[in-house]
Amino acid sequence: MLLKKNIPIKYVFGKIKVEVLLVLLYALLVEVMYINIHFTRISIPIAVPTMLGTILSLLLAFRSNQAYDRWWEARTLWGAIVNDSRTLARQILNFVDTPYNSVEALYFKEMFVKRQIAWCYSLGQSLRGLNPVQEVESLLHSGQLDYLEEFTNKPVALLELHGEDLHRAYKAGWINKHQQIELDRTLTRLTNSMGGCERIKNTVFPATYSLYTHLALILFISLLPFGVIDVFGMMMVPLVVAIASSFLLIEKMAIHLQDPFENKPTDTPVTTIAQTIDRDLKQMLREYQEPKILSPKPQTAAKFYIL
């Protein structure tokens, strides 16, 4: 009752079912040895697993903390991308100005804002290792697509195109020199958010910590049955499985959180966020006519409930 209703517990445990099964078999084996073969000397004082459990908790707390920070930073960077995309659209729409509000300038604004939408989709795809130009073909014209061909990093190329267009607009007198600088700063912030995502994507969490925590966890689970068998008897098996599941769950969660751009359901919801940007920016262009819904994005909430 403490959790959002629609979280499938089955989903959560599905991730660790192999491990839990192994723990179950192991505990049963110990139980059988203890009872049937009267191999009771294997019992150990509970202080040993207690010590290991405390140490392990500290390690998992450290690890969860760092994993959570990476995940939250990734989410914050995409939040900044939302903010700066809106800012960029607002600036383009209100800064660019031509004597007779020419069709050319209107087209320029639309193309610029749509390229920003394309940049968001492209960055999301690129971070997940998918084709970064697949979803954006309707938002860019063919010249721009050709230009992208020569770049390894497509989002960098799109920001470079932004920069070139600002230069063109400044030369044509559509924006003044202060506005060029200010728009360029928004590009700089977008560059920083992109770089931040790439940093999280490309920097592996220190492997020794992962390895060490995992080894300590195996050691703890291996000793746990011997520590509680004297006291709990037959109840030892479910107790061991319950405690081991807890630790395995939290370790698995840290592993998922620490890499938020891996095309898993626990990812930062980059596509959903890009769709929100898409909708807001198209509405600023007076183009997209979503019916007037007041409740804030119900369908969105449903999509990334896992996180």
Added chain:
Amino acid sequence: MLLKKNIPIKYVFGKIKVEVLLVLLYALLVEVMYINIHFTRISIPIAVPTMLGTILSLLLAFRSNQAYDRWWEARTLWGAIVNDSRTLARQILNFVDTPYNSVEALYFKEMFVKRQIAWCYSLGQSLRGLNPVQEVESLLHSGQLDYLEEFTNKPVALLELHGEDLHRAYKAGWINKHQQIELDRTLTRLTNSMGGCERIKNTVFPATYSLYTHLALILFISLLPFGVIDVFGMMMVPLVVAIASSFLLIEKMAIHLQDPFENKPTDTPVTTIAQTIDRDLKQMLREYQEPKILSPKPQTAAKFYIL
């Protein structure tokens, strides 16, 4: 005596009364079994619940920390909204300048500042999933309300209107190009605060952590009576209830803090903050004549004492 006087302890415990009742019944049942049926073999060494209690404390510390951070970040973002609303009003009032201080410009300033007040109310409502245009109708004229119709995200639309008005003022020569840029930066900061609030609202706290902590807590409470019954006898029941209540309370508090825009009494006080902005900005317009109270907002303090 350590707490502000007017906090209703009843309120605090009201939130966990069902859980506490269940714990009470469970502890009584164990007690009855232990004494009446002489089922004394169920006692277990206290080291087992001690280990679980320590681990649980670490988990709750991690969770409280993250929940507190989300709540404090939400509060900080609304603090930034207060700051930038004041800054925007100060800039509008002192930057906009017309040759003969025309009525039109005075009207422009008033309309702009009131739209900023409307933005604050609207954002607060929108974050809580309420009608975002309900409270702002007196602050906007009908043309602006029509404009809002076409947008899903009303606060985004209001900032876009700000941007358009700045463009208009710049074209009319009421502000110079540097002032347009500087005002636009204030809009950018408001965009960032808005996006930050939406991020906190839309990002669910990792569900597995919640689930795991909850399961560990149930396991701990289930084992606790067996661990202390030997020692405490009849006193076991109140002791178990007291310890369990503490853990349940802190878990519940984390759950409330982690989602600060859910229309609960523990929310970030968005309406109260918007009213403070309302008062300050109207006084800057020389419009609102509150009697001269020197003590800092007594009625405010009363409203959000829970947090």
Added chain:
Amino acid sequence: MLLKKNIPIKYVFGKIKVEVLLVLLYALLVEVMYINIHFTRISIPIAVPTMLGTILSLLLAFRSNQAYDRWWEARTLWGAIVNDSRTLARQILNFVDTPYNSVEALYFKEMFVKRQIAWCYSLGQSLRGLNPVQEVESLLHSGQLDYLEEFTNKPVALLELHGEDLHRAYKAGWINKHQQIELDRTLTRLTNSMGGCERIKNTVFPATYSLYTHLALILFISLLPFGVIDVFGMMMVPLVVAIASSFLLIEKMAIHLQDPFENKPTDTPVTTIAQTIDRDLKQMLREYQEPKILSPKPQTAAKFYIL
């Protein structure tokens, strides 16, 4: 010897003397019951208070951390006020420029810098719930004081006066448009610092955490004598008092640190800081002739040694 010499230990313990006395009486009562009435069955294993003590330590660590962070943030905000006051003075003195260095402009500079000093005093008073215009009357002329009358939040009004004066100076040609913008940014930073302080002042630390910690502490202290009486005998009383005092002290400290603007000796030293700003800014105006002391502020150090 580890502390600054002049900290009165008596002062520190004075804050918790009632609680310590109650603990002493309670421990004596338990002792008397144990020895005289031979009610020895009340002894409990030490593992129970150990578990509670560990849990409590984690909670107090969390709470101390958050309280410390609030206190340090308050101090940092006032540090920023020092910095931006100096910056504002430097900018006013070096940006404002008139053809013949007119008396009017010199007066303008002096009035502006003094109003900044007034703002610092006024903000400090206002945060502590004291009369915010009491100490500043010598720094403002009567027109400004009248203007303040109409505002609930006096520091907001003073920043608005700063903004109006910058507008006036810009119109008169004393500062150019870039300088107006740059000075306005300094005002924006001051607005942010002010808002940050108000946020800390107006946001109560989550009451449930305070309540929970306090209840857990009472439970721990209640059980402690029974846990150690078997082992320590007569020495139980001083031991219990010593341990309980430690926990009570740290809880009390957190309570004091978490609200740094409550007119207590443990506050952020807003008046002392405002006096430092006063001195530095008046020396920049070449007005205040303090004798040349090289050692850095000895009298200041004496004043807020508690923190």
Added chain:
Amino acid sequence: MLLKKNIPIKYVFGKIKVEVLLVLLYALLVEVMYINIHFTRISIPIAVPTMLGTILSLLLAFRSNQAYDRWWEARTLWGAIVNDSRTLARQILNFVDTPYNSVEALYFKEMFVKRQIAWCYSLGQSLRGLNPVQEVESLLHSGQLDYLEEFTNKPVALLELHGEDLHRAYKAGWINKHQQIELDRTLTRLTNSMGGCERIKNTVFPATYSLYTHLALILFISLLPFGVIDVFGMMMVPLVVAIASSFLLIEKMAIHLQDPFENKPTDTPVTTIAQTIDRDLKQMLREYQEPKILSPKPQTAAKFYIL
């Protein structure tokens, strides 16, 4: 299975093989004494190593945290260098403008962007204590190399050359005064990142903490065999080695992480990052023709998998 497949466990344990061997010999010695010489009185209660283990865990958690923060800050600073290098290139390419798009200006752009690439390589080398001009000779012309001769800190000199070129470009009318300022700000951010790296490089982690943790670890490992020998008998040796290895591993990892510019495989991958910048910036110059690979940098991932 929880770790990236290609992490060589052998590599990880290779770092602590001497220590593990010593622990093994020590544990065997204790075992032999215990069994053969029946020197059983040396057994101690397990509570002693438990206490030390808990304390040690807290210390290692603190230390790991600080070491991780240093390492992550170093990585973040290099992420900022990526961002600002791209920003600088985008600005140079789109701000610099000459009436007839002269060859001289094209050369200027190329030289400037290549010097930025050189700066990245040079900073990386310099942080690792290697020759900072070795890899950059193809990117700079001889006049610039002569200029560097007179500077101790080569990256500072390269930024100074950037500044001089901006001055030259401004004098020639290729950039306007706003663009000069904006480019200079990018140089300022690069200066800050460089200074941040030097700060991490030059500031030794407080040696007393390192020493203390190490001594506590030795004490813990020395006592551990005596605490578990009674219970585990022959199994004591592998248990002690396993627990000791865990602690030694995590200590070693903290030591490696805290100094991320020491020319080790666990370093911040400064050369790889500089190569990425090299590729992106050359593609912006339309110079470098890497075949169109869509998957994000596979060869990079392979190189710094250790971290």
Added chain:
Amino acid sequence: MLLKKNIPIKYVFGKIKVEVLLVLLYALLVEVMYINIHFTRISIPIAVPTMLGTILSLLLAFRSNQAYDRWWEARTLWGAIVNDSRTLARQILNFVDTPYNSVEALYFKEMFVKRQIAWCYSLGQSLRGLNPVQEVESLLHSGQLDYLEEFTNKPVALLELHGEDLHRAYKAGWINKHQQIELDRTLTRLTNSMGGCERIKNTVFPATYSLYTHLALILFISLLPFGVIDVFGMMMVPLVVAIASSFLLIEKMAIHLQDPFENKPTDTPVTTIAQTIDRDLKQMLREYQEPKILSPKPQTAAKFYIL
């Protein structure tokens, strides 16, 4: 072998030799009482010091954390001073421009950059409570020294002189209005760093925490011998001394780290940093001819190895 070779362990232990000696005497006294007078009833269960040890570890972790943060912030602020000094020099050298590159302007640049070097030395001296004008006399001319006389806070006065010179340069047409603003921002950042250092210097770490930790440590050390004497017999004395030394060391380290401007060897190395700035800035002026050393500052590393 885990530490830099040249750290004198003697130095580290020298700081706590009095305390260690007292602990040694105390432990010996308890030993003598226990063995000779057969006063064996004084032994207490090891659980009591274990509980205290765990609590104490949490407190020391909190305290070490805050102390480390202060120390690291101080170091970061001086890192920012390095960065902004380099930035200021780069800006002065490349922004100031006169028609015929007049001697006067060259002198202006040199004087400005040298005053910045003087500011760094002066701030360092001032933070340590030493004479802030002693080391800077060769860098300033007599008029500036007279000007400093009237200020209590010398670094504030030097920044004010910077501001005045920028005004003079702007009036003379040597820098344009944008450059004046940009240079002024660099001064603002220097003001902020200076204010941050003063904040750390002037804000005492909450004394109650220090006191509480110290009392808890004394209590722990007092009880420790009684807890382990039964088990360890004669070995109790070295064990108690070893454990007590660890705790004392870490407490002492926190005390040193938390006040990083007290003229101790563990200080933030303000003089060394100022010398680095001195060297870099003089090389930018082409004045200082250090032989071309490529290895990064060996002599520097030697100086502040303690931290």
